[in-house]
Amino acid sequence: MTIREIEAKSILRKYKKIDSWFISRYGMNLYRGCTHNCIYCDGRAEGYYVDGEFGEDVTIKVNAVEILRRELDPKRKRAPFKRSFIMIGGGVGDSYQPIEEKYQLSRRALELVDEYNFPVHVLTKSTLIKKDIDILKKLTKKVERL
Numbered sequence: 001m002t003i004r005e006i007e008a009k010s011i012l013r014k015y016k017k018i019d020s021w022f023i024s025r026y027g028m029n030l031y032r033g034c035t036h037n038c039i040y041c042d043g044r045a046e047g048y049y050v051d052g053e054f055g056e057d058v059t060i061k062v063n064a065v066e067i068l069r070r071e072l073d074p075k076r077k078r079a080p081f082k083r084s085f086i087m088i089g090g091g092v093g094d095s096y097q098p099i100e101e102k103y104q105l106s107r108r109a110l111e112l113v114d115e116y117n118f119p120v121h122v123l124t125k126s127t128l129i130k131k132d133i134d135i136l137k138k139l140t141k142k143v144e145r146l
């Protein structure tokens, strides 16, 4: 397994229209590549440009949380993001794959999303998400009040 740390230029991706599966307007991949290594994963397709051996190697956006803060902070944006669901995770890397235990990017992203009051959806097949149940409960309560 090869871990590659990179500095990302941006984190949030804005969809052209609200995603019909996850009713999200924005999405983010904190990791590229996924050691869950599902045989059917889209991330294997060349069009997704995942570096290295898919299923073995993972690229970590080590500055993801700093960039995300810049993107979510309405004071730093001429046109702030609209309040809408943000999807954490996607087709090129599970946000709760084992490397999350070391980097904690998903947890720190959830904390920021909570701070800026955005609702969130998380796509994962990992029970590692249970480590963040406290923050997820907090976020769920906020969404229930919307």
Ligand code: SF4
Binding pocket: 034, 035, 036, 037, 038, 040, 041, 042, 043, 090, 091, 092, 093, 094, 125
């Ligand atoms: S991104 Fe999802 S589908 Fe792809 S290998 Fe990881 S867990 Fe499996």
